Amino acid sequence: MAVVEAIDLHRTYRTSTGTFRRKWKDVEAVRGVSFEIGEGELFGLLGPNGAGKTTTIKMLITLLIPTSGTARVLGHDVVKDAREVRKSIGYVFGGERGVYERLSGYDNLRYFAELYGVPPKRIRPRIDELLELVGLRGREQERAEGYSRGMKQRLHIARGLLHDPPVVFLDEPTIGLDPIGARELRATVASLAQAGKTILLTTHYMFEADALCDRIAVINRGQIVAEGTPADLKQRVADGTVVEVEVFGVPEGTVKRVRGLSGVLSVSVEEREQAQVIIVQTRADVELTQGILGTLDGANVGRISRREPTLEDAYVALVAEQ
Amino acid sequence: MRILRLLWVGWKFHVKSLTLSAFFILTSILQPIIFASVAYFMFRTGAREGTLLYVALGAGMMGIWSSTLFGSGGAIQWQRWQGTLEYCIAVPPPFLLVILPLTLATATIGLYSLTATLVWGWLFFDVPLEVADPLAFAVALPVAVVGLGLLGLILASTFVMYRNANALSNLLEYPVWLVTGLLVSLSLMPGWVGPISWVLAPTWGVNALREAAIAGNPWPEIGMCLVLGAVYLVIGHFALQHFERLARERATLSLT
Numbered sequence: 001m002a003v004v005e006a007i008d009l010h011r012t013y014r015t016s017t018g019t020f021r022r023k024w025k026d027v028e029a030v031r032g033v034s035f036e037i038g039e040g041e042l043f044g045l046l047g048p049n050g051a052g053k054t055t056t057i058k059m060l061i062t063l064l065i066p067t068s069g070t071a072r073v074l075g076h077d078v079v080k081d082a083r084e085v086r087k088s089i090g091y092v093f094g095g096e097r098g099v100y101e102r103l104s105g106y107d108n109l110r111y112f113a114e115l116y117g118v119p120p121k122r123i124r125p126r127i128d129e130l131l132e133l134v135g136l137r138g139r140e141q142e143r144a145e146g147y148s149r150g151m152k153q154r155l156h157i158a159r160g161l162l163h164d165p166p167v168v169f170l171d172e173p174t175i176g177l178d179p180i181g182a183r184e185l186r187a188t189v190a191s192l193a194q195a196g197k198t199i200l201l202t203t204h205y206m207f208e209a210d211a212l213c214d215r216i217a218v219i220n221r222g223q224i225v226a227e228g229t230p231a232d233l234k235q236r237v238a239d240g241t242v243v244e245v246e247v248f249g250v251p252e253g254t255v256k257r258v259r260g261l262s263g264v265l266s267v268s269v270e271e272r273e274q275a276q277v278i279i280v281q282t283r284a285d286v287e288l289t290q291g292i293l294g295t296l297d298g299a300n301v302g303r304i305s306r307r308e309p310t311l312e313d314a315y316v317a318l319v320a321e322q
Numbered sequence: 323m324r325i326l327r328l329l330w331v332g333w334k335f336h337v338k339s340l341t342l343s344a345f346f347i348l349t350s351i352l353q354p355i356i357f358a359s360v361a362y363f364m365f366r367t368g369a370r371e372g373t374l375l376y377v378a379l380g381a382g383m384m385g386i387w388s389s390t391l392f393g394s395g396g397a398i399q400w401q402r403w404q405g406t407l408e409y410c411i412a413v414p415p416p417f418l419l420v421i422l423p424l425t426l427a428t429a430t431i432g433l434y435s436l437t438a439t440l441v442w443g444w445l446f447f448d449v450p451l452e453v454a455d456p457l458a459f460a461v462a463l464p465v466a467v468v469g470l471g472l473l474g475l476i477l478a479s480t481f482v483m484y485r486n487a488n489a490l491s492n493l494l495e496y497p498v499w500l501v502t503g504l505l506v507s508l509s510l511m512p513g514w515v516g517p518i519s520w521v522l523a524p525t526w527g528v529n530a531l532r533e534a535a536i537a538g539n540p541w542p543e544i545g546m547c548l549v550l551g552a553v554y555l556v557i558g559h560f561a562l563q564h565f566e567r568l569a570r571e572r573a574t575l576s577l578t
Contacts, residue, residue: 013573063412065570086414097405100335102342107335114331115413115420117324143342159409 001075002036003167003198004043004060009033009069011055011222029055031222032069037200037215042193044213045202048319052222053202054093057171060200061091073167087117090160094172096152101145105136105155108144109162116163130158134188150181157188168192170201174208186212206312220319233314240265240317242309245278245292246302254278257295261288266317275302281309281317328415332423333430340393340431347434349392354385354435355442361505362447375450375535378443380504383528385435386470387504388495393428394474395491398481407482408575417566418559421478422471429471433463454537462534462544466527469547473523475558483565483574504528523550 011030016022030052037043047053058064060071062082070077076084100108106127113123131137134154144152153173160168170189174182189212193199203209209216210230217227226233247254250269258267258278263286270277282288289304309317340346358381365377398421401407410420443449453459480490499505501515502524508515519525530543569575 061412063408063570063575064573065567083414086412091412093405093408095405098409099404100339100406101404102339103335107338111331111335112409112413114328115410115415117414120327 001039002072003039003041003074004035004037004200005070005072006033006035006056006060007070009056009059009071010067011052011059011064012067029222030059030066033219033222033224034069035217035224035227037198039198040193040196041214042189042199042201042212044209044216045200045219046204046206046209046216046315047202047219048204051219053219054171055222056219057091057169057200057202061089061169062086087163088165089167089169090163090165091169092153092156092160092171092173094153094175096149096176099144099147099152099155102143104141105131105144105147105151105158106140108155109140109158112159113162118163126162126164127158130161133161133191134158135184150177150185153177153181153185154188157185161192165197167198168200170199172202172204174203174205182208206310206315210311218315218318226318230311233318234309234311236314236317239284240281240309240313241284242307242313243280243282243289243292244303244305244307245280245289245296246272246275246304247278247296248275248300248302250276250278251297251299254295254297254299258292261291261295262286263288266313268316279313279316281313325419328419329423329426332420333427336397336424336427337430340397340427346393346396346431350385350389350431350434351438353388354381354439357381357384357505358439358442359447362443362449364506373450373536374443374447375452376532378440378449379436379531379535380528381443382436382439383466383502383524383531384499384504385439386429386432386467387498387502387524389432389435390425390429390470390474391477391491391495391498393431394425394478395481397424397428398478402575411482411566411569411575416559417482417562418475421482421562422475422555422558425474425478426468426471428474429467432470433467436463453535455534455540458534458540458544459531462527462530462540462547465544465547465551466523466530469523469527469551469554472551472554472558476554476561479558479561479565482562483569483572498522498524501525502528521550523547523554526550 009030010032013027013029014024015027016024033056045053045056059066060073060078062078062085065079073085074088078085109127113127118126131140134157136151136154174185177185186208201212213230215229216233217224255267255269258264258280263283265281268279270279280292293301361377361381411417413420440451444451501518502522503519504524508519526543526546530540530547533540533543
C-alpha cells in the first residue's frame, strides 16, 4: 500500500493588484499533481523556485486545502482526517523561521513534545536522543535567537521527529546552509531513511536528490514533468552531449539564437565569477561548437568543453521543455 | 488530564515567552501607569463616587484588557511573522487547545499592569491597598483574568484568519474601557451602553474585584464572569474551527 498518495491535486491562489480598483487574478500553483510513495521510500520532489513544491507539501501536511483532487497519508484523507494525518507525520521547512526565538532550543522542543502527545516520562529522554542526533547537545539551554541558521535548521529536524513519526516531509531542508552543515543534514536524512521512515524531500539541488532519493519527480509550473529513479532521469539525456562555453559578457539574444540551432535540446546560463557559462545540451549526433560560437557576435570567449550529461542536465532539459 | 496538562504547559511556555519580550513587558507596565495617572486625576477633580482603590482597580483592569487585546492579536501576528503559526496549526490537538493557553497567558501578563498600577497609585496618589475580603479578591482576580483571556480567544480566531486583524486591537481598546466601566462609572454612560457592558467579561471582572475590595458581595459578579467565560469558550471553539479551515482554504497562515 502506498504511504503517501497524491491524486490529481490542484491548488489555485487568488491574488489582487491595485489599491482602490482591485483586480483579482487566479494563480494555478499546482495543476494536477499525482504520485505515490511506498513504505520506507525516500521520494524527491525536484523543481525550480515557484514550481509548486511547497504548495504540494503543504497540502499533504494539511496546511492547505486542495482546490480539487485528493491526497492520503497512511490511508487518511488530508482534508477529512486531518487530525489522523497530523499524528503520523513530521515536517520540516527550510530556512530560519519557525522557532520561538526568545526561548531556548530545549523549551521549543519541550512545548512541541507536549503538542504531539509524547508521554510525559518519555519527553526528557526523547529530547536528549534528538539533541544527540542533530548535534545540538550542550547548546539546548541557549535562546534560539542566538542560534546560527544551521542550528535552527537542526532544531527543526529534532522538532519534526519528536513523536517518532513514520512519515517525514522535508521542504528544502538544506537551503541556505553552509556546505558542511548541508552535508551533515544530508547524513541525518540518510540515517532517517535507513531507519525505515518514509520521506518526501523537496529540493532544487540536483546532487542532493541524486545522492539521497530512491525516486524523483520533477515538477515545473505546477505539473509533474518526469518521474523515476535518478538513473532513469539521467538516461533520458544519456544519448546527448553537453557543451560548455565560457563567455565574458554574453551578448543580448544569445540564448534565443543558440536555442534556434538545430539539434539543441536545452540552453542555460550560469554566472561563474567574472564570466558566464553557456551550457548547451545537444543531441549526440551533432557537433554544434562552431554554431554556438557563431551566435556570440564576437564576444570574448574563454574555455570550451564537452562532457557527458549529469542529473542536473536532465533536470534542466526537463524544465526547459516546458 | 491530558487536556489540562497541555493547557498548563502551553500557558507556562507563552508566559515565559512574553515575559522575555522587553517591549511587551515595558508596554504592560508603562502604558497602564500613564492611564492610571489620568484616572486618578479625573477622580480627584471630578468628586466621583467610590474610593481611590475603586479607581485603581479599574485602571489596573484597563491594563489587563490592553495586554489581552494587544497580546492576542500581536502574538498571533508575531507567530505568523516568525513562521510558528503554521507549525502550531498542523499539530494533532484541536487548535483551541493551542491558542487558549496563549490568550490566557496574555491576560496573565496583564497582572503586571494591575500590579504596576496599584503600586504607582500607592506611591504617588496615596491609594490605600487594603482589601476588605482577601479570599474573595484572590478568587475574583484569576476569574477576571480567565474571563478576559477567553474573550481574547474570540479575537484571536479572527487574527488567525486575517493577516492585518491586529489593526482591530487598536480600535477595540478604548471603547471597551468605556463601556465596561473601567475608566468611568457606567452610571455616567447612556442607557444603551448597559446591555453591551453586560456581555463583556471585564465589566463583571472589575466589579468583582471592586466588591471584594470594599467588603461588598463579589460572588454574583464572579459567577457572571465564569458564565460569560464559558460562553466565550464555546463561541471561540467554533470560531477557531471555522477560521482555521478558512485560513487553510485561503492560504493566509503564512506570509508567503
